[in-house]
Amino acid sequence: MTATVASHETHVEHGPRRPPAGWRRLLFPGFLRTAWMVPLFFGIGCGIVVLCRWWGGWHPIWFGEIIVLVAALIAAPVGFLAGIGAFDYWARYAIGAPTVPEDHSGHGAYSWRDYFRVNTDHKVIGMQYLATTIFFFLAAGMLAMLVRAELAKPGMQFFNNQTYNGLFSVHASLMIFLFVIPAFAGLANFVVPLMLGAPDMAFPRLNALSYWLLPIAGTMMLCSFLVPGGAFAAGWTGYAPLSVHQPMGTIFFNMGVQWAGASSIMTALNFLVTIITMRAPGMTFWRMPLLVWANFTTSLLVVIATPFIAGSQFFVMFDRVMHTSFFETAGGGYPLGYQHIFWFYSHPAVYIMMLPGFGIASEVISVMSRKPIFGYRLMALSLLAILVLGFSVWAHHMFVSGMAPWLRVPMMVTTLLIAVPTGIKVFSWLATLWEGKIAFNTPMLWAVGFVSMFVIGGLSGIYLGAVPIDIHVSDTYFIVAHIHYVLFGGSLFTIFAGIYYWFPKMTGRMYNERLGKLHFWLTFIGFNATFFPMHLIGVQGMPRRVSDYDPVFANWNLFISVASFFLGASTIVFLRSRRRRRSSTSTRSRRSSAIPTSTASRGRSTRCSAAVLANRCRWTDARSRRCQRDRHRAEADRGDRAAQGRRRPAGHRYLPRQPAAARLCGVPGHASRSGGPAPGPDGFDTARGRNSRRRLRGRIGSRHRRPRRGRTAGAAGR
Amino acid sequence: MAVHAEAAHHGPPVAHQSSRVNASVLGMFLFIASEVMLFGSFFTAYFFVRVVNHVQWPTPPFHLPIFVAGINTAILVTSSFTMHWSLQSIKRGNRAGLQAGLLLTFLMGLVFLLTQAREYSRVGFAPHDGAFGTIFYCLTGLHGAHVFVGLSILLFMTIRAFRGHFSPENHHGVEIGGIYWHFVDVMWIVVYTTVYII
Amino acid sequence: MRRGSLVQLILVAIAAAAAGTAIALLPNWLPQPASREAGRIHFVFWFLTGICIFIFSIVASVTAYAVVKFRRKPDDDSDGPPIHGHTGLEITWTAIPAILVTAITIVSAIVLAKDDAAGANPLRVNVVAQQFAWSFYYPAYGNKRSGILRLPVHRSVLLRMTSKDVVHSFWVPEFSQKQDVVPGLHPTLHITPTRVGTYPVICTELCGLGHALMRSQTIVMTETAFDKWAHGAQTAAAVGGGGSSIFNQQGCTACHRLAAAGATGTIGPDLDKLAVEAQRAGKPLASFVRESIVAPNAYVEKGYPKGIMPQDFGTKLSKTQLDALVRFLVSSAKKGTK
Numbered sequence A: 001m002t003a004t005v006a007s008h009e010t011h012v013e014h015g016p017r018r019p020p021a022g023w024r025r026l027l028f029p030g031f032l033r034t035a036w037m038v039p040l041f042f043g044i045g046c047g048i049v050v051l052c053r054w055w056g057g058w059h060p061i062w063f064g065e066i067i068v069l070v071a072a073l074i075a076a077p078v079g080f081l082a083g084i085g086a087f088d089y090w091a092r093y094a095i096g097a098p099t100v101p102e103d104h105s106g107h108g109a110y111s112w113r114d115y116f117r118v119n120t121d122h123k124v125i126g127m128q129y130l131a132t133t134i135f136f137f138l139a140a141g142m143l144a145m146l147v148r149a150e151l152a153k154p155g156m157q158f159f160n161n162q163t164y165n166g167l168f169s170v171h172a173s174l175m176i177f178l179f180v181i182p183a184f185a186g187l188a189n190f191v192v193p194l195m196l197g198a199p200d201m202a203f204p205r206l207n208a209l210s211y212w213l214l215p216i217a218g219t220m221m222l223c224s225f226l227v228p229g230g231a232f233a234a235g236w237t238g239y240a241p242l243s244v245h246q247p248m249g250t251i252f253f254n255m256g257v258q259w260a261g262a263s264s265i266m267t268a269l270n271f272l273v274t275i276i277t278m279r280a281p282g283m284t285f286w287r288m289p290l291l292v293w294a295n296f297t298t299s300l301l302v303v304i305a306t307p308f309i310a311g312s313q314f315f316v317m318f319d320r321v322m323h324t325s326f327f328e329t330a331g332g333g334y335p336l337g338y339q340h341i342f343w344f345y346s347h348p349a350v351y352i353m354m355l356p357g358f359g360i361a362s363e364v365i366s367v368m369s370r371k372p373i374f375g376y377r378l379m380a381l382s383l384l385a386i387l388v389l390g391f392s393v394w395a396h397h398m399f400v401s402g403m404a405p406w407l408r409v410p411m412m413v414t415t416l417l418i419a420v421p422t423g424i425k426v427f428s429w430l431a432t433l434w435e436g437k438i439a440f441n442t443p444m445l446w447a448v449g450f451v452s453m454f455v456i457g458g459l460s461g462i463y464l465g466a467v468p469i470d471i472h473v474s475d476t477y478f479i480v481a482h483i484h485y486v487l488f489g490g491s492l493f494t495i496f497a498g499i500y501y502w503f504p505k506m507t508g509r510m511y512n513e514r515l516g517k518l519h520f521w522l523t524f525i526g527f528n529a530t531f532f533p534m535h536l537i538g539v540q541g542m543p544r545r546v547s548d549y550d551p552v553f554a555n556w557n558l559f560i561s562v563a564s565f566f567l568g569a570s571t572i573v574f575l576r577s578r579r580r581r582r583s584s585t586s587t588r589s590r591r592s593s594a595i596p597t598s599t600a601s602r603g604r605s606t607r608c609s610a611a612v613l614a615n616r617c618r619w620t621d622a623r624s625r626r627c628q629r630d631r632h633r634a635e636a637d638r639g640d641r642a643a644q645g646r647r648r649p650a651g652h653r654y655l656p657r658q659p660a661a662a663r664l665c666g667v668p669g670h671a672s673r674s675g676g677p678a679p680g681p682d683g684f685d686t687a688r689g690r691n692s693r694r695r696l697r698g699r700i701g702s703r704h705r706r707p708r709r710g711r712t713a714g715a716a717g718r
Numbered sequence B: 001m002a003v004h005a006e007a008a009h010h011g012p013p014v015a016h017q018s019s020r021v022n023a024s025v026l027g028m029f030l031f032i033a034s035e036v037m038l039f040g041s042f043f044t045a046y047f048f049v050r051v052v053n054h055v056q057w058p059t060p061p062f063h064l065p066i067f068v069a070g071i072n073t074a075i076l077v078t079s080s081f082t083m084h085w086s087l088q089s090i091k092r093g094n095r096a097g098l099q100a101g102l103l104l105t106f107l108m109g110l111v112f113l114l115t116q117a118r119e120y121s122r123v124g125f126a127p128h129d130g131a132f133g134t135i136f137y138c139l140t141g142l143h144g145a146h147v148f149v150g151l152s153i154l155l156f157m158t159i160r161a162f163r164g165h166f167s168p169e170n171h172h173g174v175e176i177g178g179i180y181w182h183f184v185d186v187m188w189i190v191v192y193t194t195v196y197i198i
Numbered sequence C: 001m002r003r004g005s006l007v008q009l010i011l012v013a014i015a016a017a018a019a020g021t022a023i024a025l026l027p028n029w030l031p032q033p034a035s036r037e038a039g040r041i042h043f044v045f046w047f048l049t050g051i052c053i054f055i056f057s058i059v060a061s062v063t064a065y066a067v068v069k070f071r072r073k074p075d076d077d078s079d080g081p082p083i084h085g086h087t088g089l090e091i092t093w094t095a096i097p098a099i100l101v102t103a104i105t106i107v108s109a110i111v112l113a114k115d116d117a118a119g120a121n122p123l124r125v126n127v128v129a130q131q132f133a134w135s136f137y138y139p140a141y142g143n144k145r146s147g148i149l150r151l152p153v154h155r156s157v158l159l160r161m162t163s164k165d166v167v168h169s170f171w172v173p174e175f176s177q178k179q180d181v182v183p184g185l186h187p188t189l190h191i192t193p194t195r196v197g198t199y200p201v202i203c204t205e206l207c208g209l210g211h212a213l214m215r216s217q218t219i220v221m222t223e224t225a226f227d228k229w230a231h232g233a234q235t236a237a238a239v240g241g242g243g244s245s246i247f248n249q250q251g252c253t254a255c256h257r258l259a260a261a262g263a264t265g266t267i268g269p270d271l272d273k274l275a276v277e278a279q280r281a282g283k284p285l286a287s288f289v290r291e292s293i294v295a296p297n298a299y300v301e302k303g304y305p306k307g308i309m310p311q312d313f314g315t316k317l318s319k320t321q322l323d324a325l326v327r328f329l330v331s332s333a334k335k336g337t338k
């Protein structure tokens, strides 16, 4: 199809297209074009609604909620995407018009403006994801601060109940759908292609589109505070029939989830195809870094499960605007159906929010201990086990829901069984630490902190999984504590680990180690002080989702609120810790924690597959004959490749297995194109200083041809 | 495609192919997997209403036009064959066959969709008439939306076919659109069986 | 691993376990059990806590030990040993959690089965939840209705619950029993109270803006006291005719303060001051009250948001109920001004 076929030789340097002058500028993809396309599509949406209602003889033909739904929440966002240029290439392609070479915008970023375009470079998209998700994290965190402010004292302080319910609903929805899930997608976007030795994701334009859906979803959820009746207030779970009868804000949740869900499905699809079809030669499944494994399983979860939340939100929407009877008992609907469908997505979703974190932790812990991960295969297999088990436990959220009682024990069994593969992972991390050469720098602090905090969260999950205990603590602050131990202590800690770990690689700058550590310790203390007491008050009898509570819990709540402000303030350190001196000096001066800062955020990914492979072999099956053979082959191919400059035939369904690793590797002109020096041979195992890297290369690669330009350039550049 | 695709660079440099499956085809299959799950969520709702809640099917005063829908089914199934034929044609270099096949497929899909719309206006109940109506409209409507998307894809393929963009070497556009169309077709058979027949 | 370091590790683990045990024992975790079910559930809780302390102290001690002992020296550039795995270890840490988890499952399943078995001849109570109020009906006593759950001690009780609108959840922390109340379904719950006393009934499923206030009480009494209460005449209010009972039943109490009904809600205006409010609105008291209930948005008291008070009381209440309610509010307001 639009095969990404081209040869390096014919590749022409190109920056982003320049906008034309004069009125034609209005047609150029960008914010100017969105400025008129959004109103246009909004108008079209209104027109469709009015026409349909007139034709169907409904009165009134101008019906507020449906106008908002169709025109503001569906049509206008499509107009935004069209305006910003997400569809240009496909629109041209669809009607058979010649596609403008760069109408999908070039890859890479040449100035800060390029981060505000539809950009197809996976690194730029990764950065876009991270910036956006951190913004929504701050927004959601501020909402949590408001929640805590209200709860500081019993009785009502600042908000009425409906507003309060809106606060935590939006807090949780933003955190989950616009922070944790996409932040992992963003990190993976940046690093997975590099780890695989692939030039980019399989569908770069789709990748760009899935990013641009996010600001839409997030804005939608935040904007729901502005509509009459206030924000959606049925919790992030939006249980029917309550959500059916709530004020209009609820449809902002329904649609926001659809946009965010579409985004994650597309990204997941992209990851799967990339991982399956674009691994560098010799990069077998059993050599992939665990982070790639984690993203592979996560993506499978997303592709299979996410349509279910789409379905559940469709049903609620239909019940609201079309008065259908999915969950309305009066018409024969089944209210518990919502919960089953919702949790069939949302339980896997909690693993969608955790498995990529497992991947990051594996990466950081192994690199910072300078040891290969312990029990690599079992680690990968346990991911798969969690994937499979994760689909069979959804009803553990419904132990007290009134569902068929016989379902409880089977669900308890599967739920508790998940402790086994998770335990394998935890113990393997510990074994990886054991006898390592541990550099206790910021990413490592977060990773190790993650292990212990996640174990607390997981163990409280075991309490919940045991039905009798869940009957007592369900829907109390014990659950809130569990949520935050797994999501904050689990997902968020690993996101921070990942951000600190790859920060130099992404930005070409070093973060401030001292502030990074300070950030960790403040957060660690604040986090435990905030969320640990919640276990206690939950068990003692404080229900969740209440703005007012029994005065016996007043002291603890005040303590928690104060601790949470402390926790919030620690985020300021995080924001400060990232602007730092240029890396070259700082990395060199702190070799022990030297994260190579080679690949700058702009420019193209490297395709040094042989190097990637050499690296992977060391971490997986370095000693095996097979790996050495593959590596030799890859290196030899590279030689062929440089000599021949062959092109790939276009458009065959079953392409012959590519003989040459080479086209991925070290082609002159490409390494130099990237904004900085190309990454060194071990693109990713970053903790080593220069010496150890050289030694390593000597150990496994000395008998073979020395790397050509890409590699040497990379090494020298550091 | 073949006309210009190679002329300019459109994406990242070529990657190593680590699988025999073409990326776009794999992408389409995965997309279909998630579509199946979307249908799955609607069938779950169907299950709860019909099996768990024992709602009468169809609820007494109403009838389902099994016969008309059956003919409609036949039309849609036939269109799958014409789709297949057009793909085979272009593989053999028969451009006229490709064009005719796509056109026929498109027309049959259109007939299906229009018949469905007509059925809606005649069937005598609405989505808000209880759970039976809800499920009927939502399952057939979801499928109808997929037919609509399939038709758009077919339209684009037809335009490109008439513009001479496909060739025996390069027909991924037809193949992938075709896979989607077959999926829409198979899905209809499932919907027809569960909603109309049993 | 050397002997000395093993000893050190074990010491760290013991310290961690001691800290965990202290956290488990020092605060009062579970409320005093007041039902037979609660006792069993607490047993599972402590059983599991033991296991968790064991696991957590292993994890914490190994982490702490490794982090301290295997720290890299600043000028050390060497790698750790290239250990890729150890089959024996891996089998061990798959098997032990599997065994522990099986034990937890078995204990839980047994407790669950016991809790689900009602004793002979249970007292049946029908529970009806609605936004934001609880009603309890006693079919054995002429379907006597009460806003407070009264139970005899030591007799097994079978609650059969349903909801009029959205999902609610019935929870008494001292009974450790909880059950969601779903419209259209009739889930059941068994309780055998063991301790006389008064405990809160809490709605734990988000059910709208009054969720936080949807509370009631359960009073566990001696058998004789319960009999006396149960056979006592229904007060006029409790039959369902009286305005004050409608006020309670419809959940007005969740949002309004009204001394005559013992309501202390703070979401809506203080109804003890109704007379003043009616004056401010410039309407006669009775028609103002009626309008405020049927169409709350017609006049919105200053300082209160529009659309908070449910809009559907006009359709939910029958004509006679509405009349009774208005009469009750008007009379209490007049009393208030006197």
Ligand code: HEA
Binding pocket: A237, A350, A351, A353, A354, A396, A397, A398, A399, A415, A416, A418, A419, A420, A422, A423, A424, A426, A454, A455, A456, A457, A458, A459, A460, A461, A462, A464, A465, A466, A470, A473, A474, A475, A479, A482, A483, A486, A487, A490, A491, C055, C059, C096, C097, C098, C100, C101
């Ligand atoms: C990142 C997200 C995440 C993760 C990873 C988990 C992991 C787990 N969760 Fe959690 N959960 C949530 C996020 C998550 N959860 C959220 C958001 C909710 C609330 C939703 C809402 O209602 O709003 C929730 C709610 C929730 C409930 C429903 C409670 C209720 O509403 O009544 C239950 C019940 O079973 C549960 C159980 C578990 C279990 C058993 C695990 C297991 O996967 C944990 C496994 C890990 C370990 C056990 C620790 C490590 C293992 C060892 C060291 C080995 C040895 C261990 C043993 C032998 C026990 N969770």
Ligand code: HEA
Binding pocket: A137, A138, A139, A140, A141, A142, A144, A145, A147, A148, A168, A169, A171, A172, A173, A175, A176, A179, A180, A234, A235, A236, A237, A480, A483, A484, A487, A488, A491, A492, A530, A544, A545, A546, A547, A564, A565, A566, A567, A568, A569, A571, A572
């Ligand atoms: C990834 C997920 C995630 C994260 C990170 C958080 C983070 C936080 N959460 Fe959240 N939370 C959820 C997911 C998450 N939560 C979910 C799923 C629910 C359930 C919702 C439901 O019931 O439907 C929930 C519910 C929930 C509740 C229960 C509400 C209720 O049931 O009534 C509370 C109450 O304390 C709470 C508090 C907090 C706090 C204090 C933080 C803090 O960690 C936040 C810290 C971050 C910041 C504060 C932002 C940045 C700071 C600055 C910009 C600096 C300036 C700040 C100041 C000091 C003012 N959360």
Ligand code: CUA
Binding pocket: C130, C131, C132, C167, C168, C169, C203, C204, C205, C206, C207, C208, C210, C211, C212, C214
């Ligand atoms: Cu009823 Cu919460």
Ligand SMILES: [Cu+2]
Binding pocket: A346, A347, A350, A393, A394, A396, A397
């Ligand atoms: Cu779960």
